[in-house]
Amino acid sequence: DGGITQSPKYLFRKEGQNVTLSCEQNLNHDAMYWYRQDPGQGLRLIYYSQIVNDFQKGDIAEGYSVSREKKESFPLTVTSAQKNPTAFYLCASSIGTSGTSYEQYFGPGTRLTVT
Amino acid sequence: SQQGEEDPQALSIQEGENATMNCSYKTSINNLQWYRQNSGRGLVHLILIRSNEREKHSGRLRVTLDTSKKSSSLLITASRAADTASYFCATGSYSGGGADGLTFGKGTHLIIQP
Numbered sequence: 001d002g003g004i005t006q007s008p009k010y011l012f013r014k015e016g017q018n019v020t021l022s023c024e025q026n027l028n029h030d031a032m033y034w035y036r037q038d039p040g041q042g043l044r045l046i047y048y049s050q051i052v053n054d055f056q057k058g059d060i061a062e063g064y065s066v067s068r069e070k071k072e073s074f075p076l077t078v079t080s081a082q083k084n085p086t087a088f089y090l091c092a093s094s095i096g097t098s099g100t101s102y103e104q105y106f107g108p109g110t111r112l113t114v115t
Numbered sequence: 116s117q118q119g120e121e122d123p124q125a126l127s128i129q130e131g132e133n134a135t136m137n138c139s140y141k142t143s144i145n146n147l148q149w150y151r152q153n154s155g156r157g158l159v160h161l162i163l164i165r166s167n168e169r170e171k172h173s174g175r176l177r178v179t180l181d182t183s184k185k186s187s188s189l190l191i192t193a194s195r196a197a198d199t200a201s202y203f204c205a206t207g208s209y210s211g212g213g214a215d216g217l218t219f220g221k222g223t224h225l226i227i228q229p
Contacts, residue, residue: 035219043203044219045216109156
């Protein structure tokens with residue numbers, strides 16, 4: 001799991017509540033990413049950040065928000081506007097700012113269940 | 116939309132045999148990466164192969180890339196029980212918002228029978 005920590009490992013929430021997933025890295029990486037994985041599926045990009053105080057939407061950003069106030073932290077908030085929030089959420093980082101040119105290091109993931 | 120598509124979806128072989136997984140993609144790429152995911156865990160990077168490379172090795176792993184066919188293969192030689200995992204290929208992702216992340220296929224689930 002490298003130098004990326006995600007907490008908590010399991011998270012349960014009631015429908016209509018916002019929830020924030022934590023992601024911290026001590027690798028001194030510039031870029032950080034959030035992905036969503038559904039059962040039997042690949043990963044889909046939610047948000048991406050190249051530098052502090054800057055982030056960009058990925059393929060499925062609707063219903064999610066992020067912040068990047070510190071280089072080592074990239075929290076993801078799943079809002080009540082997200083229609084199907086139950087999923088496995090993975091945070092990653094890379095040393096460079098081009099996600100296609102550098103390997104990404106992944107955290108252990110947070111499994112979110114919303115009922 | 117998914118850029119990479121792995122084939123087969125699932126593969127079961129005996130320990131010691133070789134395992135081959137394939138990945139096809141749709142648009143031009145700068146490079147392609149392979150990752151492994153053990154059940155319920157994060158992904159681990161295996162190999163990155165650039166578009167000007169045709170083959171790359173790392174231990175028991177061999178990756179090939181054919182840009183004319185937009186395809187890549189991952190070969191695991193002398194498989195071990197610990198190789199049981201899902202394997203994903205990943206290519207660059209450029210969404211309408213301009214994000215620069217990776218797009219993953221659905222993966223190949225590899226089971227090594229002891």
